[in-house]
Amino acid sequence: MSNIRRVIALGFFDGVHKGHGALLSAVTRRAKELDAAACAFTFDRSPTAAITGQVVPLLSSVEDRVWLMRSCYGIQEVIVSSFDGMMRMDWQDFITEYLVKQLNVVHVVAGHDFHFGYMGKGNPQRLKETCEKLGVGCDIIGKVEQEGITISSTYIRTLVAQGEMERAVDFLGHPHVLTNRVTHGKKIGSSSLGFPTVNLRIPSPVIVPAFGVYATRVVVDGESHMAVTNVGVRPTVSDNDGRVTVEGFILDFSGDLYGKELRMEFYRYLRGERKFPSLQALAEEIGRNAQQTRDFFAAHPQM
Numbered sequence: 001m002s003n004i005r006r007v008i009a010l011g012f013f014d015g016v017h018k019g020h021g022a023l024l025s026a027v028t029r030r031a032k033e034l035d036a037a038a039c040a041f042t043f044d045r046s047p048t049a050a051i052t053g054q055v056v057p058l059l060s061s062v063e064d065r066v067w068l069m070r071s072c073y074g075i076q077e078v079i080v081s082s083f084d085g086m087m088r089m090d091w092q093d094f095i096t097e098y099l100v101k102q103l104n105v106v107h108v109v110a111g112h113d114f115h116f117g118y119m120g121k122g123n124p125q126r127l128k129e130t131c132e133k134l135g136v137g138c139d140i141i142g143k144v145e146q147e148g149i150t151i152s153s154t155y156i157r158t159l160v161a162q163g164e165m166e167r168a169v170d171f172l173g174h175p176h177v178l179t180n181r182v183t184h185g186k187k188i189g190s191s192s193l194g195f196p197t198v199n200l201r202i203p204s205p206v207i208v209p210a211f212g213v214y215a216t217r218v219v220v221d222g223e224s225h226m227a228v229t230n231v232g233v234r235p236t237v238s239d240n241d242g243r244v245t246v247e248g249f250i251l252d253f254s255g256d257l258y259g260k261e262l263r264m265e266f267y268r269y270l271r272g273e274r275k276f277p278s279l280q281a282l283a284e285e286i287g288r289n290a291q292q293t294r295d296f297f298a299a300h301p302q303m
């Protein structure tokens with residue numbers, strides 16, 4: 001780590017929602033005032049998953065988390081730390097040895113319920129008092145609510161898992177995103193259906209949105225296109241192997257995207273995934289869903 005002066009937001013930041021946004025905006029503001037680098041600290045894996053041993057499906061991969069913090073809030077450096085390597089560090093050491101000595105922190109920003117250090121014994125009050133003694137600035141951000149609900153990654157995960165995408169977008173402050181490389185499908189899409197699709201895998205432990213069809217955008221080679229996308233196991237296709245795929249038909253586009261990195265943005269749930277009596281019936285429905293997607297983006301030109 002180079003020894004530049006850093007203003008650092010502390011947390012895990014899964015999904016980078018509006019509550020996190022309050023911290024990250026404070027960081028960019030303070031960094032300007034102090035002529036320091038705007039940074040955020042996160043872990044490589046979910047602390048809750050590591051501690052409880054349970055699978056915690058996350059809204060974002062590490063890469064998407066980093067990208068969201070940079071692109072939505074102008075964070076210049078995201079420090080991705082190994083949770084396993086840090087979980088036994090006590091809270092005082094986290095501040096004095098890690099933040100101050102290693103990262104040269106000049107100001108920290110954390111939320112009202114931020115717990116840190118071995119057994120979670122560090123808390124906002126301890127953070128504030130210790131920073132004061134060390135001459136490090138500290139902002140504790142009060143909780144951000146919407147419709148009387150405290151915005152949290154946990155709450156937004158339930159929205160995505162239930163397909164409530166528009167509400168998820170509302171609480172995130174940006175669309176739910178999935179970035180991955182395009183893989184090969186079974187080629188039925190272009191040959192029998194008349195709808196070529198890009199196929200993405202959802203890497204573990206990233207959350208699987210409710211099975212169904214969504215109005216989405218795909219961003220590839222720096223360009224954004226409307227797409228109608230199915231998430232699920234494709235019960236209509238006889239040889240489906242039970243694997244979950246994300247398949248998007250990109251509107252008004254032709255070209256081979258195999259192997260390219262693509263970002264998919266989810267905006268609206270259109271319908272559930274179904275088993276159709278024939279490929280013909282499925283193709284007719286996809287045609288209707290493509291039109292619904294056009295209508296949605298025509299009605300929401302800012303999206």
Ligand SMILES: Cc1cc2nc3c(=O)[nH]c(=O)nc-3n(C[C@H](O)[C@H](O)[C@H](O)COP(=O)(O)O)c2cc1C
Nearest residue numbers: 185186187188189228230234235236237249273274
């Ligand atoms: C917008 C859209 C909606 C879809 N809806 C369903 C569905 O409800 N049920 C289903 O079995 N497959 C559905 N599919 C998946 C198709 O079965 C799949 O695209 C087709 O099998 C082609 O697969 P391939 O690209 O791997 O060749 C949908 C695909 C798209 C693009």
Ligand SMILES: Nc1ncnc2c1ncn2[C@@H]1O[C@H](COP(=O)(O)OP(=O)(O)OP(=O)(O)O)[C@@H](O)[C@H]1O
Nearest residue numbers: 011012013019110111113114143144151152153154
């Ligand atoms: N709604 C919110 N308002 C203000 N600060 C928040 C809010 N949500 C999270 N924070 C703060 O953002 C940082 C990162 O939080 P964390 O990653 O634990 O998110 P979370 O949404 O609370 O997650 P979870 O749902 O898993 O508890 C912490 O410092 C936390 O206190």
